[in-house]
Amino acid sequence: MSTPKRDKPWLMRTYSGHSSAKASNELYRTNLSKGQTGLSVAFDLPTQTGYDSDHPLARGEVGKVGVPIGNIGDMQALFDQIPLGQMNTSMTINATAAWLLALYVAVAERQGASPAQLQGTTQNDILKEYLSRGTYIFPPAPSVRLTTDIIAYTVKNIPKWNPTNICSYHLQEAGATPTQELAYALSTAIAVMDAVRDSGQIGADGFEQVVGRISFFVNAGIRFIEETCKLRAFGEMWDKLTQERYGAQSEEMRRFRYGVQVNSLGLTEAQPENNVQRIVLEMLGVSLSKRARARAIQLPAWNEALGLPRPWDQQWALRMQQVLAFETDLLEYGDIFDGSPVIAAKVKALVDGATAEMARVQEQGGMVQAIESGYVKRQLVTSHTERMRAIERGDLKIIGLNCYQETEQSPLTGGVDSGIMKVDPRAEREQIERLNAFRAQRNTAEVKAALATLAETARGGSNIMPASILCAHAGVTTGEWSQTLRDIFGEYRAPTGIDIPANDDARSARAVAIRTQVNQTGEEVGRPLRLLIGKPGLDGHSNGAEQIAVKGRDVGFEIVYEGIRLTPEQIAKAALEEGVHLIGLSVLSGSHIEMVDDVFNQLGKVGLKDVPVVIGGIIPESDAKLLKERGIAAVYTPKDIDMNGIMVDILNLIRKANELKPVAVV
Amino acid sequence: MSLALPEPDALAVAVSGRDRLALARALNLLDDRRPAARQCAAAFLDALPTDKLDTGGHLIGITGPPGAGKSSLTAALIQVWRRRGLKVAILAVDPSSPITGGALLGDRLRMHASGADREVFIRSLACRGEFGGLSAEVWPMSLAMLAAFDIVLVETVGVGQKEIDVSKMTDTTCFVAQPASGDSIQFLKAGIMEVPHVIVVNKEDIGMAARKTLSELKNTLRRQMDPEGWQVPALSASAALGSGIEKLADALDSHRQWLLGQGQFTARRQRCQAEWLVKHLREEFGRYGIGLLGGEEALFTALANSPRRSPIAEYDALRGRVMDAFQR
Numbered sequence: 001m002s003t004p005k006r007d008k009p010w011l012m013r014t015y016s017g018h019s020s021a022k023a024s025n026e027l028y029r030t031n032l033s034k035g036q037t038g039l040s041v042a043f044d045l046p047t048q049t050g051y052d053s054d055h056p057l058a059r060g061e062v063g064k065v066g067v068p069i070g071n072i073g074d075m076q077a078l079f080d081q082i083p084l085g086q087m088n089t090s091m092t093i094n095a096t097a098a099w100l101l102a103l104y105v106a107v108a109e110r111q112g113a114s115p116a117q118l119q120g121t122t123q124n125d126i127l128k129e130y131l132s133r134g135t136y137i138f139p140p141a142p143s144v145r146l147t148t149d150i151i152a153y154t155v156k157n158i159p160k161w162n163p164t165n166i167c168s169y170h171l172q173e174a175g176a177t178p179t180q181e182l183a184y185a186l187s188t189a190i191a192v193m194d195a196v197r198d199s200g201q202i203g204a205d206g207f208e209q210v211v212g213r214i215s216f217f218v219n220a221g222i223r224f225i226e227e228t229c230k231l232r233a234f235g236e237m238w239d240k241l242t243q244e245r246y247g248a249q250s251e252e253m254r255r256f257r258y259g260v261q262v263n264s265l266g267l268t269e270a271q272p273e274n275n276v277q278r279i280v281l282e283m284l285g286v287s288l289s290k291r292a293r294a295r296a297i298q299l300p301a302w303n304e305a306l307g308l309p310r311p312w313d314q315q316w317a318l319r320m321q322q323v324l325a326f327e328t329d330l331l332e333y334g335d336i337f338d339g340s341p342v343i344a345a346k347v348k349a350l351v352d353g354a355t356a357e358m359a360r361v362q363e364q365g366g367m368v369q370a371i372e373s374g375y376v377k378r379q380l381v382t383s384h385t386e387r388m389r390a391i392e393r394g395d396l397k398i399i400g401l402n403c404y405q406e407t408e409q410s411p412l413t414g415g416v417d418s419g420i421m422k423v424d425p426r427a428e429r430e431q432i433e434r435l436n437a438f439r440a441q442r443n444t445a446e447v448k449a450a451l452a453t454l455a456e457t458a459r460g461g462s463n464i465m466p467a468s469i470l471c472a473h474a475g476v477t478t479g480e481w482s483q484t485l486r487d488i489f490g491e492y493r494a495p496t497g498i499d500i501p502a503n504d505d506a507r508s509a510r511a512v513a514i515r516t517q518v519n520q521t522g523e524e525v526g527r528p529l530r531l532l533i534g535k536p537g538l539d540g541h542s543n544g545a546e547q548i549a550v551k552g553r554d555v556g557f558e559i560v561y562e563g564i565r566l567t568p569e570q571i572a573k574a575a576l577e578e579g580v581h582l583i584g585l586s587v588l589s590g591s592h593i594e595m596v597d598d599v600f601n602q603l604g605k606v607g608l609k610d611v612p613v614v615i616g617g618i619i620p621e622s623d624a625k626l627l628k629e630r631g632i633a634a635v636y637t638p639k640d641i642d643m644n645g646i647m648v649d650i651l652n653l654i655r656k657a658n659e660l661k662p663v664a665v666v
Numbered sequence: 667m668s669l670a671l672p673e674p675d676a677l678a679v680a681v682s683g684r685d686r687l688a689l690a691r692a693l694n695l696l697d698d699r700r701p702a703a704r705q706c707a708a709a710f711l712d713a714l715p716t717d718k719l720d721t722g723g724h725l726i727g728i729t730g731p732p733g734a735g736k737s738s739l740t741a742a743l744i745q746v747w748r749r750r751g752l753k754v755a756i757l758a759v760d761p762s763s764p765i766t767g768g769a770l771l772g773d774r775l776r777m778h779a780s781g782a783d784r785e786v787f788i789r790s791l792a793c794r795g796e797f798g799g800l801s802a803e804v805w806p807m808s809l810a811m812l813a814a815f816d817i818v819l820v821e822t823v824g825v826g827q828k829e830i831d832v833s834k835m836t837d838t839t840c841f842v843a844q845p846a847s848g849d850s851i852q853f854l855k856a857g858i859m860e861v862p863h864v865i866v867v868n869k870e871d872i873g874m875a876a877r878k879t880l881s882e883l884k885n886t887l888r889r890q891m892d893p894e895g896w897q898v899p900a901l902s903a904s905a906a907l908g909s910g911i912e913k914l915a916d917a918l919d920s921h922r923q924w925l926l927g928q929g930q931f932t933a934r935r936q937r938c939q940a941e942w943l944v945k946h947l948r949e950e951f952g953r954y955g956i957g958l959l960g961g962e963e964a965l966f967t968a969l970a971n972s973p974r975r976s977p978i979a980e981y982d983a984l985r986g987r988v989m990d991a992f993q994r
Binding site: 493498499502506511515519523526527528530549552553554555556557558559560561562563566567569570573574576577578579606607608 | 686687690691693694697698699700703762766767768769770771774775776781782787788789790792
């Protein structure tokens with residue numbers, strides 16, 4: 001039997017990194033030995049938001065959601081025995097992308113590799129950070145300038161690098177429908193490419209190269225037929241856009257190139273083993289259609305909704321890809337959807353819808369303006385609110401969550417580790433020790449000079465990359481690089497988008513009944529009930545906080561919500577000044593214990609020991625118990641989907657704190 | 667937290683001593699509608715030091731259409747005042763949802779980015795569908811804040827007529843005009859909008875449109891004069907660039923100086939309270955109720971000459987008179 005000719009499979013990666021550069025390096029080398037063909041680096045939140053590990057805002061976050069990289073020493077340790085000249089590395093990094101790329105280039109140089117050899121991706125899509133995920137630092141204008149600088153620099157010096165991954169991924173996580181994903185990702189691409197063109201760093205003759213280097217990072221949800229169509233729509237729209245708006249002639253350069261991480265939004269904490277089949281089906285959405293197949297795939301682990309995955313969980317995710325690529329016959333055929341009228345009609349509907357929404361964004365002056373005005377964020381919050389209500393009503397079925405909840409005890413979560421990985425609590429202290437040792441041995445004069453060059457470059461208009469590479473070699477830290485730019489560019493707070501009109505659910509019988517009780521309790525305690533929704537720490541995942549804020553308003557609470565990245569001190573100050581009846585915290589980075597301790601400490605300092613505090617987030621059961629022992633009144637996790645129930649709960653916690661009997665709302 | 671009420675005299679002493687927790691509790695108390703709480707609130711207000719309420723601090727109202735940049739301008743002003751060593755309290759009034767009664771409050775961090783300065787105190791209020799664009803609690807709360815802070819700024823979303831409210835219950839009103847929008851000019855010309863004490867065109871960084879709006883405003887103002895003789899300045903500023911903010915702070919302060927120089931300051935504060943009382947009475951009893959007290963004009967005259975009293979006690983007294991008149 002002759003072996004049929006097979007297509008080359010996509011790059012296989014696992015998004016990973018934790019604790020320290022050394023621990024992550026070991027994990028990477030193990031993953032590569034298991035057949036992974038590229039790396040995908042997860043950085044911790046201080047690194048993503050430009051703080052050194054010993055900054056007060058970094059407390060509790062070091063090494064939690066990714067690896068801490070504070071200087072060139074860490075970056076060298078991260079890629080120890082991994083030759084960068086031959087590797088393909090994707091880095092999920094945005095506000096500090098120029099800095100991490102500079103460190104990468106500097107390490108490659110020290111390994112003896114030339115920039116021209118380097119292959120990989122910097123995510124470098126700051127606009128979506130204002131809408132989802134939240135690791136932005138600077139206002140839109142200087143942020144777009146940094147993005148532009150990276151693109152211009154790599155096109156000239158690191159030609160095989162993907163300087164930006166325009167992300168529709170996080171838009172879907174924030175609630176975007178497929179149409180919105182298409183429209184906002186492509187509008188973002190327009191904003192970025194216009195900025196590159198207008199910067200004058202690339203001549204008209206070189207612009208086709210820029211078009212060819214723009215890649216995308218896409219999400220794939222469980223509706224895998226629609227997702228297949230979405231990706232075909234992306235391809236069609238990108239081809240047209242790059243030809244018409246940017247005059248790209250070469251078909252090769254106009255090809256829609258994307259990497260994918262399949263959906264985390266739909267993964268459940270309830271019956272988490274079901275996530276395995278979800279992930280596999282989602283993978284089909286980005287691989288079945290050859291015309292719209294991903295260039296790189298990374299799959300989440302089955303237990304992401306529970307906590308951090310262990311190496312075994314990541315291996316399982318990798319094996320899913322390998323089975324599809326090497327055991328099935330998928331890669332033996334051309335595109336199996338070409339000519340299907342059903343697929344063509346769906347693609348057309350998506351293209352039409354997205355084209356109309358893109359026009360609305362352009363009417364407002366483009367994506368940057370539509371983000372600054374809060375328009376896009378409001379659209380996303382609205383979509384996500386609709387999705388949550390549909391789950392709550394049971395119209396959108398999620399197995400194990402809102403139907404078929406009966407389950408046997410899962411052997412997967414029963415082990416001593418409860419089926420998740422715990423970051424070594426010593427990781428933060430050890431990282432700070434390494435940072436101090438690094439600072440002690442570097443040449444301070446050289447550091448100062450490099451930072452002065454960086455500041456001068458930032459104030460002027462020239463490309464930020466050479467000065468950043470200089471800083472990397474000189475031993476500048478992540479916090480120093482970022483602070484220099486913070487001082488010049490300033491910091492930004494994006495619109496929260498929660499100021500959306502009340503929807504039909506606000507008029508439902510249950511909502512009206514709760515509202516009556518909220519108002520009644522307000523009269524009993526003398527004034528309308530107020531909630532403070534606070535997101536302490538560096539974590540920018542704000543869906544949960546936004547949904548609680550909107551729902552709270554809709555059942556008659558007065559809501560104080562100030563968006564992401566608050567210090568415990570700011571939360572305590574706001575609670576005091578606003579006279580709130582209850583504080584709700586939201587933490588998804590795994591640093592909930594430290595955050596709660598800090599918030600209680602600050603509340604004590606301002607004299608608010610008796611205000612009830614609840615928390616929501618990805619919180620393992622064992623931690624929930626610890627939090628309650630510390631005085632947390634209630635813990636909510638992704639499996640708590642009955643938003644009305646949460647509101648009644650909160651109402652009764654306020655009643656209890658005010659020595660009133662609980663009420664039942666049916 | 668319990669439903670127990672604070673001791674009013676001790677609370678007043680603590681508030682005047684700028685105890686932040688005490689001020690927070692006082693504001694909660696002034697928001698409390700239970701009858702016992704209202705009595706306690708009246709006693710608290712009466713116990714506040716009279717010099718601070720009559721001549722102390724500077725009570726400023728800032729208003730303008732949505733999107734004019736009030737919050738960012740406030741943020742820039744806070745920075746200037748803090749550099750001048752002044753302690754600042756803000757009352758930010760937001761609309762509440764007409765459907766649910768719930769509200770999304772405040773723009774705290776937009777107004778005060780670092781959010782850690784203990785000499786800045788921000789309380790948000792929902793207007794709760796009553797009292798025009800202003801919440802009924804604003805005046806009593808302003809008094810509590812004046813006892814503890816140098817500057818008390820009331821920020822309201824102003825749309826047309828509702829802007830009048832804030833101008834009547836502050837020492838100095840500042841209107842933030844949206845560049846390239848003729849609405850405010852039309853309102854001024856038509857007399858729909860009370861003339862503010864200071865007008866500022868924000869976003870001067872956008873250039874031409876802002877300059878055009880400013881010159882139109884200046885033209886309009888030339889034909890208008892504050893009835894008390896104050897010449898209304900029209901300025902331009904940019905919260906984004908931080909330009910024109912010092913001048914704006916100076917202009918606001920000149921109005922305070924002018925009131926003091928004219929010997930009108932205490933009278934203005936008294937008038938603020940009278941406006942609040944009359945408005946409150948009108949909301950509860952309508953024109954008919956005011957008529958029972960001899961009509962608005964007589965009421966204002968009487969209030970201008972009556973001794974100082976907490977707004978709550980005064981209101982309850984007036985309310986009693988209306989009820990008596992009803993029953994007769």
